[in-house]
Amino acid sequence: MKKNEDMDKGFTELSEKIVLTKSEHNEILSNINSGIDQKSTKNISKRNGGFPYKYYLAVGAAILLLVLLVQPSFVSFIGTSEKSLTKEEALIIVKEQLQIGMTEDEVVALFGSTYLEIASAKDDERMWRYDIEPKDGYSYESADDFIDATAMTSGEINMYVFITWGDDNVVSRFGALYLNDEDGRLYHYQVYSDGDETETRELPITSKKDPVSITGNTSRNSTVYEGAEYYEEIYTIYHGFTRPVERSEDGNFLGNPRMVSIGFSDGTEETWEVLIEVVLAWEDSTFIGKFREEDEDIYFDLDSKVAELLFYMFDGYLHLYGYDIEYEGEDIDPENFDYHQFDHPEFSFEQILIDYVGEDVFYEWFHSIELPERTMTNFKKYFDLSDGELNKAFFDYHKNYPNGKPVEG
Amino acid sequence: MDQDYIKHQINEWYTQFSNDIYQYIYLMIRDHEQAKDLMQDTFIRAFDKFSTFHDENAKGWLFRIARNITIDYLRRNKPIAYFFDKAPIISGKEGIPEEIVSLHETTEELYVALGKIKTSFRDVIILRKIKRFSIQETADILGWKESKVKSTLFRGIKELKEQLEKEGYVHEEK
Numbered sequence: 001m002k003k004n005e006d007m008d009k010g011f012t013e014l015s016e017k018i019v020l021t022k023s024e025h026n027e028i029l030s031n032i033n034s035g036i037d038q039k040s041t042k043n044i045s046k047r048n049g050g051f052p053y054k055y056y057l058a059v060g061a062a063i064l065l066l067v068l069l070v071q072p073s074f075v076s077f078i079g080t081s082e083k084s085l086t087k088e089e090a091l092i093i094v095k096e097q098l099q100i101g102m103t104e105d106e107v108v109a110l111f112g113s114t115y116l117e118i119a120s121a122k123d124d125e126r127m128w129r130y131d132i133e134p135k136d137g138y139s140y141e142s143a144d145d146f147i148d149a150t151a152m153t154s155g156e157i158n159m160y161v162f163i164t165w166g167d168d169n170v171v172s173r174f175g176a177l178y179l180n181d182e183d184g185r186l187y188h189y190q191v192y193s194d195g196d197e198t199e200t201r202e203l204p205i206t207s208k209k210d211p212v213s214i215t216g217n218t219s220r221n222s223t224v225y226e227g228a229e230y231y232e233e234i235y236t237i238y239h240g241f242t243r244p245v246e247r248s249e250d251g252n253f254l255g256n257p258r259m260v261s262i263g264f265s266d267g268t269e270e271t272w273e274v275l276i277e278v279v280l281a282w283e284d285s286t287f288i289g290k291f292r293e294e295d296e297d298i299y300f301d302l303d304s305k306v307a308e309l310l311f312y313m314f315d316g317y318l319h320l321y322g323y324d325i326e327y328e329g330e331d332i333d334p335e336n337f338d339y340h341q342f343d344h345p346e347f348s349f350e351q352i353l354i355d356y357v358g359e360d361v362f363y364e365w366f367h368s369i370e371l372p373e374r375t376m377t378n379f380k381k382y383f384d385l386s387d388g389e390l391n392k393a394f395f396d397y398h399k400n401y402p403n404g405k406p407v408e409g
Numbered sequence: 410m411d412q413d414y415i416k417h418q419i420n421e422w423y424t425q426f427s428n429d430i431y432q433y434i435y436l437m438i439r440d441h442e443q444a445k446d447l448m449q450d451t452f453i454r455a456f457d458k459f460s461t462f463h464d465e466n467a468k469g470w471l472f473r474i475a476r477n478i479t480i481d482y483l484r485r486n487k488p489i490a491y492f493f494d495k496a497p498i499i500s501g502k503e504g505i506p507e508e509i510v511s512l513h514e515t516t517e518e519l520y521v522a523l524g525k526i527k528t529s530f531r532d533v534i535i536l537r538k539i540k541r542f543s544i545q546e547t548a549d550i551l552g553w554k555e556s557k558v559k560s561t562l563f564r565g566i567k568e569l570k571e572q573l574e575k576e577g578y579v580h581e582e583k
Contacts, residue, residue, distance in 0.1 A: 008538075010520075011519070011539045013513060015539045032419065032420075032452045193454070
């Protein structure tokens with residue numbers, strides 16, 4: 001491909017060549033019409049199903065009339081704005097009663113009118129957040145669809161329910177994040193606009209102070225996901241980490257960009273900066289690790305470990321997918337960043353090595369010297385380790401944990 | 410509103426825009442069968458949400474729905490890739506419609522490179538360069554400001570070229 005015109009020709013050809021066959025079109029159109037016919041004639045209940053619309057309406061109206069006649073206090077129940085739902089009650093409502101297409105009044109009837117009006121960080125969709133079972137005095141104010149992960153793990157709040165409103169002011173999506181008492185983990189239940197449901201167990205946030213062993217993760221406590229402390233963790237992993245430097249076209253140093261687009265769970269921009277920088281690092285990284293299968297214990301190579309941590313920090317919590325990196329409101333051209341030190345083997349230590357020499361002595365050495373000296377060469381020198389010994393450490397590790405090291409605790 | 414009328418309208422739109430919408434979804438997710446399913450969902454969703462359609466640009470309105478459905482799909486199925494704004498690596502032409510197999514070499518290069526750039530870049534390039542939407546229409550579909558469409562397109566094309574270079578396809582004329 002030699003010229004821009006070739007690219008334009010390519011775009012045109014893509015537009016012309018990517019087409020469906022006539023039979024595929026016929027099949028799809030037939031499916032669409034069947035879907036429409038079903039919607040037109042059958043029930044309105046997508047999730048429960050089997051309940052005829054007209055019958056539902058008629059019975060509902062009759063019951064309402066009856067209740068209104070014999071029990072006037074029902075009116076006050078409908079209008080009750082304050083509800084103190086337990087996590088269990090709220091979860092049942094979310095899973096069995098809340099539905100796509102509900103109106104604001106219907107949602108208020110289920111959860112009350114004590115909600116926080118927020119907007120999704122990604123699409124700026126209008127949302128409501130209900131805090132379920134907050135401890136006295138607890139409050140977490142965020143204009144975005146963030147959660148206070150720290151408060152969840154410490155039990156200050158037991159559940160968040162998120163309602164997303166569509167253009168027509170009916171529920172277009174909803175979900176709940178809650179701590180499962182049985183395994184102490186955060187779960188994320190979501191219902192999408194087409195009625196599909198998913199429930200994921202979010203690793204490795206736990207309510208317990210369990211150690212989480214992940215390759216390259218130098219932090220072994222549950223505060224790993226707390227904003228400021230996360231900074232230290234990342235800093236430690238990539239201790240050769242330099243903040244991305246913005247440069248002019250002729251290579252002159254312009255300064256360290258300040259990412260101001262959004263805050264993290266605890267609202268500190270400092271935390272967000274670090275996360276963004278890791279993402280920038282990722283831009284130049286290669287996926288060499290593996291992703292966690294469902295219910296699989298986690299143990300990741302350095303690169304994918306970073307991906308994993310960020311994934312669990314963001315997915316389902318912060319909804320930051322696809323966020324553009326911005327600098328004072330302007331998109332940043334990744335080209336202008338110098339992040340050559342990210343992932344540099346000389347500056348990266350996998351947890352296997354840290355475990356091998358012992359975490360305490362590792363950090364004793366680590367913190368006793370300046371950043372530039374924290375190299376693999378100096379590490380080997382200080383601990384008197386040969387390459388052969390290090391290779392053996394890796395070999396033994398993988399032999400002992402062929403499927404990755406289980407999460408402890 | 411009369412359901413038959415809406416159904417008729419949806420059918421008409423299908424005839425007019427289904428290929429465009431399929432192309433968009435397919436190029437975003439690179440899965441022929443799934444793209445067909447998502448397109449089907451798009452038109453059924455359009456039926457559901459017909460009351461929100463107010464004599465606007467029907468194609469743009471349908472594309473907005475298609476995009477929401479596609480993004481929802483990506484969210485659910487490729488969360489990490491989506492978060493990092495990277496497409497799954499497309500190494501060749503596997504799993505693609507028959508018609509694409511006959512692409513010219515240069516277009517094939519472009520197709521592969523397009524699959525490797527950031528989702529947001531791919532999104533805007535497909536809409537502007539392949540589907541030929543105007544900047545205003547693209548901004549409406551994406552829910553972005555026009556300035557963002559322009560700057561993202563600029564950067565996207567740049568990255569696309571770099572990707573082509575990386576693959577050894579581009580030999581800049583000095």
